[in-house]
Amino acid sequence: MTPPPHQYSPESRRALVLEQARELGFDLVGIAPFGPPPDAARFDAWIDENHHGTMEYLERGRAATVDPRTQWPAGKSLLVVGLGHSRPALHLPGGGRVARYAAGRDYHNVISKMLGRLRRALLREGLASPGSAFVDATPLLERSHAAAGGLGAPSKAANLLDVRLGPWFFLGELILDLDLSPTTAPARVPSCGTCTACIDACPTAAIIEPGRVDATRCISYHTIEHRGLVAHGLRSQAGEWAFGCDVCSEVCPWGSKAPDLSERFGTRTAFEEGAGQGGTLVDLLTIGREEPDDAGHKDRWRGSPLRRPKREGLARNAAIVLGNHPSESGLDALLASVEADPSPTVRAASAWALAAGHLEDAGVRAAISRALGREIDGGAARDMRASLDLEG
Numbered sequence: 001m002t003p004p005p006h007q008y009s010p011e012s013r014r015a016l017v018l019e020q021a022r023e024l025g026f027d028l029v030g031i032a033p034f035g036p037p038p039d040a041a042r043f044d045a046w047i048d049e050n051h052h053g054t055m056e057y058l059e060r061g062r063a064a065t066v067d068p069r070t071q072w073p074a075g076k077s078l079l080v081v082g083l084g085h086s087r088p089a090l091h092l093p094g095g096g097r098v099a100r101y102a103a104g105r106d107y108h109n110v111i112s113k114m115l116g117r118l119r120r121a122l123l124r125e126g127l128a129s130p131g132s133a134f135v136d137a138t139p140l141l142e143r144s145h146a147a148a149g150g151l152g153a154p155s156k157a158a159n160l161l162d163v164r165l166g167p168w169f170f171l172g173e174l175i176l177d178l179d180l181s182p183t184t185a186p187a188r189v190p191s192c193g194t195c196t197a198c199i200d201a202c203p204t205a206a207i208i209e210p211g212r213v214d215a216t217r218c219i220s221y222h223t224i225e226h227r228g229l230v231a232h233g234l235r236s237q238a239g240e241w242a243f244g245c246d247v248c249s250e251v252c253p254w255g256s257k258a259p260d261l262s263e264r265f266g267t268r269t270a271f272e273e274g275a276g277q278g279g280t281l282v283d284l285l286t287i288g289r290e291e292p293d294d295a296g297h298k299d300r301w302r303g304s305p306l307r308r309p310k311r312e313g314l315a316r317n318a319a320i321v322l323g324n325h326p327s328e329s330g331l332d333a334l335l336a337s338v339e340a341d342p343s344p345t346v347r348a349a350s351a352w353a354l355a356a357g358h359l360e361d362a363g364v365r366a367a368i369s370r371a372l373g374r375e376i377d378g379g380a381a382r383d384m385r386a387s388l389d390l391e392g
């Protein structure tokens with residue numbers, strides 16, 4: 001039988017809410033005030049300075065991000081949760097890398113389901129009637145609210161750090177219709193001190209000052225969020241990253257002893273060693289090339305974060321990495337792509353990759369010139385000229 005809500009004191013209710021969240025499997029749980037996040041002004045300035053690039057959804061959600069009460073007036077406090085995803089580095093069979101968080105099941109689905117279960121449990125126990133649940137692409141400054149609820153401390157890379165998990169955890173939230181007092185940070189919180197490992201290691205110098213990332217320089221942004229051509233200067237800096245980037249997290253000393261939680265999200269068969277699984281760079285570049293729309297890509301990557309950049313984005317990324325790490329099989333695939341890919345972005349990225357990795361080969365140079373002669377897309381043609389260094 002559901003107990004009447006008034007039987008709980010505010011303190012015991014808060015403890016029970018947090019207990020439920022822990023029981024459902026979240027590693028980190030806390031309560032934050034529901035109102036403007038402490039870093040609202042930082043977010044505003046960040047948008048004003050266009051550090052969000054083409055992520056227009058952040059601009060559209062600006063008013064709600066700066067004060068979520070404008071969108072959810074019934075909210076009284078925020079339940080903030082963290083779920084660890086630390087695991088060994090993910091190397092694609094044959095070369096190239098994908099950010100660890102994308103090795104298995106998509107965390108958006110996993111956390112949304114967990115929050116759904118939590119909401120039902122809170123209702124069942126008469127503890128709260130929770131409102132909206134959030135994870136990631138929502139108008140909520142998650143790291144700021146989570147920090148306000150004591151879940152961690154921001155690093156110089158802007159990642160929220162936990163003593164045990166380092167930066168290797170996701171965030172999610174549930175709006176509560178109850179005024180619960182905020183939780184405070186544990187006695188020991190991670191701190192960067194004088195460490196600048198992430199700033200020094202970022203391949204594209206995207207951390208422009210401590211705690212401030214210019215997304216338009218970040219490899220994660222270019223390989224996941226950004227559509228179309230990637231700025232020439234950033235392509236070689238993307239190194240082996242075909243999707244996302246973990247460099248700022250990998251060099252963070254706080255994450256170095258995090259547990260191996262690979263089982264939690266699993267590993268997609270495409271990424272397991274062995275040919276023919278669909279997860280090599282050549283596969284990412286070539287599979288789906290003949291398909292008329294993105295339906296095939298959506299199907300192949302169902303339940304995976306790799307769905308997000310679409311076939312075109314993944315193929316573009318794979319081409320760039322093949323340019324940074326030339327190989328025989330990569331060469332053949334790039335020659336076919338520059339010739340026949342339906343996407344001007346992929347044709348241009350392939351031309352760049354051929355120029356970057358094989359320009360000393362006269363046959364390759366001729367193939368790029370032929371592709372340039374045939375190119376009907378103005379942007380792609382300009383890009384190919386720049387790749388052959390014919391610009392200016």
Ligand code: B12
Pocket residue numbers: 039042043046055058099100101135136137138139140141142143144145147154155156157158159160161167168169170171172210211212213215218220221224225243244245246248249
């Ligand atoms: C847009 C976005 C991106 C963009 C921009 C990232 C950025 N740094 O702003 C791109 C595509 C580049 C990106 C990349 C990644 N992202 Co992202 N991203 C988001 C999203 C949707 C919004 C972030 C945002 O509003 N940024 C604007 C800035 C102003 O906000 P912020 O960085 O959160 O603010 C922090 C800083 O200002 C800092 N800060 C404030 N004051 C001060 C003062 C000092 C002195 C210091 C040191 C810091 C500091 O603390 C704030 C709050 O903690 C959030 C989800 C969400 N709704 O919040 C996920 C989110 C931040 N991303 C996440 C992840 C996992 C990543 C990647 C690790 C993925 C990857 N492996 O490729 C990288 C990490 C890159 C990085 N170092 O930030 C997680 C982070 C979890 C964590 N433990 O921190 C989030 C919370 C998603 C989630 N639900 O789990 N992301």
